[in-house]
Amino acid sequence: MLKKAAVLLTLLMPLFAQAELVIVTNQDSPLSSLNQNEVKQLFSGQLRSLAGKPVQPLDLPAKDPTREKFYLHIMGRTPEQMRAYWTRLIFTGQGKPPREVSSSHELKILLGSSAEYIGYIEEEALTSNMRVLYQLP
Amino acid sequence: MTVLYRLITGILATSVATSIWAEELDDRLAQAEARLAALEAQSMSSEKFRFNGFITLGMERTNTIEGIVVDPALGPVAGQPISYRGSNSENWNLREYSRAGFRIETDINERTGAVIQILASGQNDYDAELQWAYLSYNIKPELVWRAGRLVLPTYMHSQYTQASYAYPWIELPSQVYGTLPVNTMEGMDLTWQFSTGNVGHALNVTWGTADVPTEVGRYLVNNQAGMNLKSFFGNFTTRISYSVGETDLDLPDLTALGGPDLSPYSLDSSFGYFASVGGQYDNGSVLLISEVVQLGVNAPYGWFPTQTAAYLTAGYRMGRLMPHLTWSGVESDVNDRCASAPSAVACGSLVSQNVARSKSWTLGARYDLDAGIALKAEATSFYDFTGDKTANGTLFSGLPTSNDVVVFRLAVDAAF
Numbered sequence: 001m002l003k004k005a006a007v008l009l010t011l012l013m014p015l016f017a018q019a020e021l022v023i024v025t026n027q028d029s030p031l032s033s034l035n036q037n038e039v040k041q042l043f044s045g046q047l048r049s050l051a052g053k054p055v056q057p058l059d060l061p062a063k064d065p066t067r068e069k070f071y072l073h074i075m076g077r078t079p080e081q082m083r084a085y086w087t088r089l090i091f092t093g094q095g096k097p098p099r100e101v102s103s104s105h106e107l108k109i110l111l112g113s114s115a116e117y118i119g120y121i122e123e124e125a126l127t128s129n130m131r132v133l134y135q136l137p
Numbered sequence: 138m139t140v141l142y143r144l145i146t147g148i149l150a151t152s153v154a155t156s157i158w159a160e161e162l163d164d165r166l167a168q169a170e171a172r173l174a175a176l177e178a179q180s181m182s183s184e185k186f187r188f189n190g191f192i193t194l195g196m197e198r199t200n201t202i203e204g205i206v207v208d209p210a211l212g213p214v215a216g217q218p219i220s221y222r223g224s225n226s227e228n229w230n231l232r233e234y235s236r237a238g239f240r241i242e243t244d245i246n247e248r249t250g251a252v253i254q255i256l257a258s259g260q261n262d263y264d265a266e267l268q269w270a271y272l273s274y275n276i277k278p279e280l281v282w283r284a285g286r287l288v289l290p291t292y293m294h295s296q297y298t299q300a301s302y303a304y305p306w307i308e309l310p311s312q313v314y315g316t317l318p319v320n321t322m323e324g325m326d327l328t329w330q331f332s333t334g335n336v337g338h339a340l341n342v343t344w345g346t347a348d349v350p351t352e353v354g355r356y357l358v359n360n361q362a363g364m365n366l367k368s369f370f371g372n373f374t375t376r377i378s379y380s381v382g383e384t385d386l387d388l389p390d391l392t393a394l395g396g397p398d399l400s401p402y403s404l405d406s407s408f409g410y411f412a413s414v415g416g417q418y419d420n421g422s423v424l425l426i427s428e429v430v431q432l433g434v435n436a437p438y439g440w441f442p443t444q445t446a447a448y449l450t451a452g453y454r455m456g457r458l459m460p461h462l463t464w465s466g467v468e469s470d471v472n473d474r475c476a477s478a479p480s481a482v483a484c485g486s487l488v489s490q491n492v493a494r495s496k497s498w499t500l501g502a503r504y505d506l507d508a509g510i511a512l513k514a515e516a517t518s519f520y521d522f523t524g525d526k527t528a529n530g531t532l533f534s535g536l537p538t539s540n541d542v543v544v545f546r547l548a549v550d551a552a553f
Contacts, residue, residue: 041332041337049279081421081454084511087300088297088304091296091297091300
């Protein structure tokens with residue numbers, strides 16, 4: 001048990017060492033905050049609108065370490081597990097995965113262009129036109 | 138002097154070169170900007186068409202299985218070699234689970250989309266078939282109406298049975314997923330996503346017509362109406378589903394061929410139902426999945442026995458590797474109403490074709506090679522084919538009598 005906890009701690013160490021992740025949207029969004037469950041539902045395609053307005057989650061590129069960190073932290077899922085999950089939804093027409101951007105630069109451009117978009121970024125990359133909806137514990 | 142001259146010409150040459158270089162840089166910058174604009178436009182249009190696909194190469198073989206096969210002339214003959222879904226102990230069967238599918242999805246306008254999904258499977262000689270073809274309309278962001286050719290949402294994994302990358306096994310628990318053939322219908326459905334507190338739900342209602350070819354005959358199910366409710370709470374997912382239909386099935390009079398007259402047993406808008414309850418727990422490392430299903434059809438003289446089937450799967454993920462264990466079983470409720478049929482023998486033959494009884498243990502493993510590709514291996518040990526009123530090999534070519542009835546499978550799955 002102790003060994004397991006130690007292994008877990010070692011695995012999580014890099015997460016503590018790096019900057020915190022935040023869930024952000026456009027400054028003009030009518031949303032003020034999200035709870036953890038809403039963030040989970042949003043990034044697993046179970047939530048398509050918030051406060052009566054359509055919302056669109058954004059994903060960083062597949063191998064981006066911030067993306068891996070986000071899903072491991074918020075969903076407890078590896079990239080492979082998320083892939084299998086989305087396979088289920090795609091081939092039943094029940095949902096499509098978050099739009100995948102080419103870089104964190106594109107993420108910022110999209111977030112600035114519409115209040116529908118919601119993404120995750122490192123706290124240090126925050127800009128003035130973004131609103132923080134949730135901070136990962 | 139020559140030094141000064143050289144210096145002056147050198148400076149002159151450099152400044153000319155610099156100005157040429159600056160012009161070139163401007164040009165290049167303009168070109169790069171144009172290319173970027175084109176790329177941005179492209180990334181917008183790539184959102185308009187979405188392509189997805191899946192491929193499975195699966196193989197299967199059995200240990201040496203002996204059993205009883207019913208010969209049309211000699212009756213039951215013992216000690217015969219028995220196969221499972223066309224697989225035997227001689228060779229690897231690479232057809233049964235191998236298949237490929239392709240899906241194209243487009244947005245016609247902001248609210249309307251169209252989907253076409255094509256499947257070619259080894260079971261069907263790789264003849265391409267249209268599995269899905271529908272239009273979807275977002276009445277609201279959380280309310281979607283779809284019309285066209287849709288795969289029936291009978292079981293928890295029904296609608297993606299072909300995309301095997303999505304689930305842990307190679308073969309879905311056969312006693313359950315073999316109860317009712319997974320099929321497409323022509324019709325429509327309505328899906329409403331809503332939440333109550335921290336619990337998310339998806340309520341789906343369907344209506345349409347299904348055409349189900351089986352070895353007994355072609356079942357035509359009219360006014361197939363169903364509903365299913367999926368709920369998500371943290372690591373838990375539950376699903377309940379119920380559907381009803383009016384079933385037609387024409388059975389032939391075989392007396393001219395020296396066979397029985399099966400026409401009195403034809404189905405004419407006979408009531409049928411399918412009910413299922415399922416649950417899943419997945420915390421990222423522990424996976425538990427279970428489903429219980431029941432199929433009933435009001436057939437004349439009760440020749441269609443009500444089938445009840447269930448399975449329970451437990452898996453544990455260790456990094457990329459997930460070993461899993463499944464118990465699965467099916468039992469049929471055979472009644473005595475054949476005694477009052479015009480021909481108890483003919484009625485009995487229909488019962489024996491539709492009865493199902495078997496249990497199995499499956500030990501398997503899935504290894505995620507990378508995101509989008511998985512290797513799988515599993516072995517299924519079948520047992521208990523004989524009950525008080527039933528004796529049936531279900532998916533076997535006869536009734537197995539060997540002590541060990543084991544089926545081995547290997548597969549590589551990809552989704553892209």
